Amino acid sequence: MNAQGILNMKEKLLIFLAQNGAYTKRLRMSTSTIAQHLNTSQQSVSRILIQLEQNGYIEKIVIGKSTLMRLTNKGIDELRNLYAILKSIFEKPMEIILEGRVFSGLGEGFYYISLPQYFEQIKEKLGFTPYPGTLNVQLLSKDSIDNRMLLEKIADIPINGFSNGQRTYGKAKCIRALFNGEQEAAIIFVERTHYGKDVVEVISPVYLRGKYGLKDGDKVYLKVVQKSPTQDNNILTAEAR
Numbered sequence: 001m002n003a004q005g006i007l008n009m010k011e012k013l014l015i016f017l018a019q020n021g022a023y024t025k026r027l028r029m030s031t032s033t034i035a036q037h038l039n040t041s042q043q044s045v046s047r048i049l050i051q052l053e054q055n056g057y058i059e060k061i062v063i064g065k066s067t068l069m070r071l072t073n074k075g076i077d078e079l080r081n082l083y084a085i086l087k088s089i090f091e092k093p094m095e096i097i098l099e100g101r102v103f104s105g106l107g108e109g110f111y112y113i114s115l116p117q118y119f120e121q122i123k124e125k126l127g128f129t130p131y132p133g134t135l136n137v138q139l140l141s142k143d144s145i146d147n148r149m150l151l152e153k154i155a156d157i158p159i160n161g162f163s164n165g166q167r168t169y170g171k172a173k174c175i176r177a178l179f180n181g182e183q184e185a186a187i188i189f190v191e192r193t194h195y196g197k198d199v200v201e202v203i204s205p206v207y208l209r210g211k212y213g214l215k216d217g218d219k220v221y222l223k224v225v226q227k228s229p230t231q232d233n234n235i236l237t238a239e240a241r
Contacts, residue, residue, distance in 0.1 A: 012038055013048050014057065014079055017069060022058075023076055026068040096151060096224035098144040098200065100137035102214050109134030109201060112190075117162045117169070125157050126174060126186050128205040134188065135179075135202040135209065136195075137220055144222075145198050151175060151224055152189045161191070175224075179204060180212055187222075 016038060020027055031049065035042040049067070052058045057075035061068040071079075110133040112118055122130045139145050155173035162169050170191035177185040185204035195201070200222070208214060 009038070009040065009044065010048055010052060010057075011078075011082055013045070013052065014071070014075055015082075017058065017071055018076075018079055022069050023071045023079075026061075026070045028063075028066050028068050030066050094226040096147045096226060098137075098139055098147050098151075098222035098224070099141060100139040100144060100200065100220055100222070101216075102209075102218045102220060103136050103138050103216050105134070105136045105195075105201075107133075109136070109203075112169075113203060115169070117164075118159060118172075121159050122174070122186075122203065125159070126176065126203075128184055130203050131205060131207050133203075133207070135204070135214070137200045137202065137222070139198045139200065140219075147224070148200055149197055151187065151200075154226060155187070155189050157186070159188070174203070177202065177204075179208055183208070183211070 013034070016034065017023075017027060020029070031045045032042045035045045038045065049058070049060060049069070052075070053060055055074075056072055057078060059070050059072055113122070113130050113134065114132045119130065119132075122128075139148055152173070155175040157174040157176070159172040159174060161171035172188050172190045174186040174188045177187055179185040179202060183204060183206065185202050185208070188201050188203050190201070202208065214220075
């Protein structure tokens with residue numbers, strides 16, 4: 001079995017049999033019932049059951065309109081192989097790539113990051129004192145924009161909104177980052193922003209433009225590594241190039 005064979009009808013049928021206990025006992029079920037659950041024809045189920053039996057994946061006995069079926073050791077091993085493939089897919093780190101160019105904003109990043117209510121939250125939750133401002137990156141492709149929207153969903157550090165009695169300030173979310181493969185930073189997704197989905201904003205304990213000599217139009221490459229739930233927290237690396 002290889003990755004291309006994942007979830008073909010034979011494997012769906014093996015999974016269905018296992019889900020209904022056919023790996024510990026003989027399962028009594030009609031082919032029409034199986035077909036209904038798998039959203040296919042009775043003829044297809046009958047044909048595939050014959051193939052699975054001929055290949056040694058199941059044992060079956062037909063009694064009237066019902067069929068008694070049980071997975072063989074070979075059939076169980078086939079499911080274990082399928083599980084190993086799926087496990088390797090979903091447990092390896094997922095890399096999310098964004099490409100964009102640096103551009104100058106309206107200076108709003110400086111204003112908002114400097115507000116004590118935001119400043120102290122960022123300092124506490126991200127573990128660094130933020131430089132008062134953000135680095136704005138205009139994304140270059142649809143893939144990058146789609147990936148940015150995915151990042152916004154998985155950003156895991158909430159920044160609470162607040163009110164000062166005169167105005168209400170919105171909430172935001174952050175995800176930890178490395179900039180240029182070395183500099184601690186974070187991407188911040190602001191609830192209320194005039195930027196579109198083609199822009200990301202980066203915060204850092206240092207002035208990134210100064211440290212890396214960045215100017216408007218410089219291309220940057222953002223690599224996000226989304227680890228599985230069994231691994232460490234998210235890592236985002238952003239490399240200027």
